[in-house]
Each structure stands twice: as C-alpha cells, then as structure tokens.
Amino acid sequence: MILDSNNLEKDFHATADAVVIGSGAGGAPMAYKLASGGLKVILLEEGKKFDIPSYKRNSWKVMRDIYRDSGTVLTLGAPSIPIPLGNALGGTTIINSGTCFRTPEKVFNEWKKDFGLSGFEYSHLIPHFETIEKMIGVSDATDETVGSNNLLFAKGAKKLGLHPKPLPRNAPGCKGAGLCVFGCPNEAKTSMERSFIPAASDNGATIITSARAEKLIVKNGKARGISGSFRSPENKKSGKFTIEAKNIILSCGAIYSPFFLLKNGLANKSGQVGKNLHIHPAAKVVALFEETINAWSGIPQGYYVDDYASEGIMFEGFFLPPAFLSFTLPAFGMDLKNFMADYSKMAGFGIMVTDSSHGRVIAGIDNSPMIFYSVNKADTEKFKKGIEIAARVYFEAGAIKVLMPLNGFDVINNTDELKILHEAKIKPSHLELSAFHPMGTCRMGDNPKNSVVNSFLETHDIKNLFIADASVFSSSLGVNPQVSIMAFSLWCAENILKKIKNFSPS
Numbered sequence: 411m412i413l414d415s416n417n418l419e420k421d422f423h424a425t426a427d428a429v430v431i432g433s434g435a436g437g438a439p440m441a442y443k444l445a446s447g448g449l450k451v452i453l454l455e456e457g458k459k460f461d462i463p464s465y466k467r468n469s470w471k472v473m474r475d476i477y478r479d480s481g482t483v484l485t486l487g488a489p490s491i492p493i494p495l496g497n498a499l500g501g502t503t504i505i506n507s508g509t510c511f512r513t514p515e516k517v518f519n520e521w522k523k524d525f526g527l528s529g530f531e532y533s534h535l536i537p538h539f540e541t542i543e544k545m546i547g548v549s550d551a552t553d554e555t556v557g558s559n560n561l562l563f564a565k566g567a568k569k570l571g572l573h574p575k576p577l578p579r580n581a582p583g584c585k586g587a588g589l590c591v592f593g594c595p596n597e598a599k600t601s602m603e604r605s606f607i608p609a610a611s612d613n614g615a616t617i618i619t620s621a622r623a624e625k626l627i628v629k630n631g632k633a634r635g636i637s638g639s640f641r642s643p644e645n646k647k648s649g650k651f652t653i654e655a656k657n658i659i660l661s662c663g664a665i666y667s668p669f670f671l672l673k674n675g676l677a678n679k680s681g682q683v684g685k686n687l688h689i690h691p692a693a694k695v696v697a698l699f700e701e702t703i704n705a706w707s708g709i710p711q712g713y714y715v716d717d718y719a720s721e722g723i724m725f726e727g728f729f730l731p732p733a734f735l736s737f738t739l740p741a742f743g744m745d746l747k748n749f750m751a752d753y754s755k756m757a758g759f760g761i762m763v764t765d766s767s768h769g770r771v772i773a774g775i776d777n778s779p780m781i782f783y784s785v786n787k788a789d790t791e792k793f794k795k796g797i798e799i800a801a802r803v804y805f806e807a808g809a810i811k812v813l814m815p816l817n818g819f820d821v822i823n824n825t826d827e828l829k830i831l832h833e834a835k836i837k838p839s840h841l842e843l844s845a846f847h848p849m850g851t852c853r854m855g856d857n858p859k860n861s862v863v864n865s866f867l868e869t870h871d872i873k874n875l876f877i878a879d880a881s882v883f884s885s886s887l888g889v890n891p892q893v894s895i896m897a898f899s900l901w902c903a904e905n906i907l908k909k910i911k912n913f914s915p916s
C-alpha cells in the first residue's frame with residue numbers, strides 16, 4: 411500500500427517490526443525483502459510519488475520538483491562540485507542513468523583486508539546480484555538504442571586500441587529517449603518506484619510518502635522507534651508521526667544518513683559518521699564535428715571504456731538537453747551562442763574517477779547538511795590523463811574541436827594542442843566537475859573505533875539500528891553503485907530475518 415502522509419491523521423501512531431527510512435537503492439530492496447520475509451514493514455519517504463509521463467518531457471520542471479533543492483546540492487572545496495540527489499519515491503534511482511555494475515570483487519576484498527568484514531564473503535552477494543538483475547531486468551544497451559553519440563566515441567576509442575563496450579542497464583523497454591536523468595518518460599527504466607517498491611507493497615509493506623524521519627527513539631541501547639514530521643506539498647510541516655518498531659533501517663543516502671545521525675547525536679562513538687565521503691567526481695568533454703550527430707537521440711549513458719579502470723579512470727557516455735548542456739560549456743556570450751547553434755553536431759562523453767580524495771558531511775542548519783570535499787593531487791592527475799585520452803578519442807573519430815572541462819584549456823583544436831596540456835601543471839580548482847555517487851560516510855568494518863556499522867550493517871553503538879545505503883561502502887567503489895547498494899541492502903535484510911527467526915520462540 412502506497413499512501414501519502416497528507417491523507418493520514420495529523421498525529422499518526424503505528425507499530426511495526428521494521429521501519430525503513432528512505433526509498434532509494436538501499437531502502438526499497440530492504441522493504442521488499444523484509445516484507446516478503448513476513449515482517450510488518452513501514453517505509454518512510456520524505457519525497458513524494460511522481461508521475462513522470464505527466465511531465466511531458468519538461469526537464470526543468472522535473473529538476474525543480476524531483477531533485478533535492480532543485481539540483482543545487484554543492485560541495486564546499488576546490489573545486490566546488492554539484493552532487494545531484496533525488497528527493498522522491500524511488501530516491502535518486504528515479505533520476506539516474508540506469509547503468510548496472512556488480513561490486514568489483516577486488517574492491518570488496520580490499521575492504522575486507524583493510525577493515526575486516528567478519529562473516530561476510532563476496533560469495534554471499536552473488537545470489538543477491540542475481541535476484542536484483544532479474545527484478546530490474548538488467549541487459550546490455552543495444553546498438554539500436556545507444557544512438558550515434560556512444561557509437562562515435564566507440565569508433566574513436568577502437569582506433570586508439572581501446573575496448574568500448576555497451577553498458578548493462580535496467581531499462582528493459584528502453585526506446586532511447588535520452589532523458590534518463592530526468593525520469594524516464596517511457597517508463598522503461600525500472601527505478602525503485604517501478605520495481606522493488608511495488609513488490610514491497612504487494613508483499614504487505616506500507617509505504618508512506620511526504621514523511622520525514624527526524625528523531626530516533628533509543629531505549630537501553632536499542633533502537634525502538636522513530637518520529638518525525640509529515641510534509642505538505644509545499645514541504646512545510648503538516649503533521650507528525652511516531653512509529654514504534656523493533657528494527658530501524660536508515661537508507662537516506664550517503665549525505666542524509668550521516669546528517670540524520672549527527673543531528674540525533676547517535677551511533678558516533680567512532681567519530682567516523684559523516685567522514686570518509688567519496689563521490690566519484692566526474693568531468694565531461696564535448697566534441698564538435700562537421701557532420702550532424704544528434705547526440706540527444708539515444709541512451710545518454712550507453713557505452714563505456716574501462717581500459718584505465720585499474721588506474722581509477724572510467725569513461726562513460728553522457729549527453730544533455732540544450733538548456734542544460736549550454737550552462738556547462740566553457741564559453742560565454744557570442745561564443746556560447748555559436749557553439750549552441752551547432753548543438754546537433756556535438757557529442758559528449760564523461761570521465762569518472764575512483765577518488766582517493768575524501769570529504770566530510772556535517773550537520774548544517776535546518777534540513778541542510780554541509781558537504782566539504784576537495785580534489786587531491788593524485789585525483790587531479792587522473793582527470794588530466796582521462797580528459798586528454800577522451801579528447802584524443804574524439805580527434806580520432808574526426809572531431810574539429812574539443813571543449814574541455816579545464817580552465818585555461820577551454821577549446822582544443824588538434825592533437826598538437828593536447829601536447830601543451832600534457833606538459834601543463836593542473837590545479838584542482840582548474841577542473842569543472844560534478845559527482846553522482848556519494849558514498850562512504852558511515853563505513854562498515856569490524857572495528858568500532860574506525861567504522862560505524864559492522865559487516866551485517868548494524869551500527870556498532872546501537873542495537874537494531876541498521877544502515878543500508880551508499881554510506882556503508884568502506885572506500886570509493888570504482889563503478890556506478892546502484893546494484894552494489896541494492897545487494898548490500900538485501901544482505902542486511904537477509905541477516906535481520908535470520909536473527910529474528912533465531913530468537914522467536916517457535
């Protein structure tokens with residue numbers, strides 16, 4: 411059952427076996443698994459339920475309504491980096507690109523070596539990956555839907571001896587409409603509100619939207635409930651709720667889960683809550699061709715190149731509608747007007763970095779965390795190399811100009827000019843970046859002194875309080891995270907169910 415809080419009593423009380431807070435890649439699979447295991451589950455989501463087709467492809471309106479703070483969440487640091495987040499039923503998955511990778515085994519083993527994950531092996535994740543891939547219908551992007559933007563980069567990459575591949579995606583009915591990050595107008599992408607959430611509801615979970623969790627109720631060191639406020643359509647307080655529950659699962663994402671704990675002053679004996687923020691910072695290059703490409707037509711993120719993944723550099727497709735692309739180009743006035751007149755002759759690809767840089771989330775005022783993050787020297791070098799490779803790929807594919815995300819190297823006209831970049835000293839503040847994968851702010855590990863949750867994702871400090879979202883990753887993941895978040899969430903749910911069964915007098 412999916413209910414909006416504005417249809418409930420203004421002072422709402424309930425009891426449950428488990429309350430899940432947040433309905434994104436962490437919360438939705440959790441609610442599904444616990445409900446299908448027979449528990450009485452209530453899932454609380456601060457955002458609303460949205461009907462994407464009714465937006466009639468109006469990307470501005472989607473951004474205003476569905477992105478948290480209309481897409482203006484930013485880091486403070488060098489450089490300042492936007493971190494878009496979803497604030498809706500389905501969490502950030504409703505506005506994501508649909509790329510699906512399993513957790514790299516090498517990364518999981520590094521986490522195990524560095525932090526100790528007793529009782530948790532990579533093999534435990536495999537059945538969960540299989541469930542997820544079936545549930546959200548993961549398959550490779552097809553050449554019919556990827557469009558010329560991806561195929562053009564693939565052509566140039568092959569000429570340089572690289573190995574471009576179609577991306578695995580959760581969009582079984584994809585028609586290549588090119589708007590994934592504004593919600594799929596064709597309802598092809600199986601984001602959480604179209605997959606795990608209806609499945610949770612079918613299994614008896616109650617899902618309440620426009621409900622913001624604010625206070626954790628703790629008794630004798632155990633989580634015992636949650637209270638908070640209902641939100642009006644204008645996001646004002648419109649009521650309040652208290653739910654008593656035996657298990658509380660925090661799935662507010664890597665920015666808002668630590669924010670919640672810091673505001674409550676809980677689960678932070680380690681001092682690590684909010685620290686160790688990784689974001690997979692990303693840059694993009696845009697190339698101009700003589701011929702028409704119509705890069706807007708087709709899956710924006712349809713191909714990838716992972717030849718440099720071991721160095722922390724991944725290349726993945728991207729493109730944006732004109733209004734959004736225009737304010738990210740390194741040009742102004744007539745120059746910008748002239749570039750945009752050639753919108754149909756542009757192509758674009760992204761460079762994502764596995765970051766050794768790390769930042770911090772602190773509790774700001776009202777409902778706004780503050781995010782500090784600066785790119786370090788090692789990651790700046792990764793960007794320099796990645797940007798140069800992407801530009802070379804485009805010149806191989808026949809580009810006449812490449813627009814760069816690097817202050818001082820705005821437009822490059824040929825590979826000779828790239829040599830100047832190669833010799834140049836680049837500072838972090840020269841980079842124009844964005845980031846789509848915050849993680850790591852409540853990291854997992856065996857040692858309560860340097861981690862927030864254990865290998866079953868239960869907090870070291872408060873029993874029956876679990877964290878199931880991107881914040882539990884122990885370092886930068888290196889691939890797009892949604893499937894990993896879902897799989898870790900199912901692992902956590904499986905163990906909650908086992909624990910309850912072991913203790914219930916049967």
Ligand SMILES: Cc1cc2nc3c(=O)[nH]c(=O)nc-3n(C[C@H](O)[C@H](O)[C@H](O)COP(=O)(O)OP(=O)(O)OC[C@H]3O[C@@H](n4cnc5c(N)ncnc54)[C@H](O)[C@@H]3O)c2cc1C
Pocket residue numbers: 431432433434435436437454455456457493494495496497498499500501502503505506507508509510511591621622623624661662663664666667670711846847848878879880881889890891892893895
């Ligand atoms: C533009 C974009 C493209 C992306 N593309 C991809 C991709 O192709 N592949 C991929 O793997 N990943 C992608 N991602 C990232 C991926 O979507 C996220 O990593 C993932 O959704 C995070 O899951 P989560 O559960 O940690 O948090 P979220 O999905 O953000 O869910 C958290 C939810 O908690 C809610 N919440 C927060 N606080 C409260 C509270 N106090 N009470 C109630 N509810 C609360 C929020 O409203 C939100 O709905 C993309 C992200 C963006 C922004």
Ligand code: SF4
Pocket residue numbers: 508581583584585586587588589590591593594595596597598599708709710
């Ligand atoms: S490319 Fe278009 S049809 Fe395919 S998932 Fe994205 S928005 Fe939906």
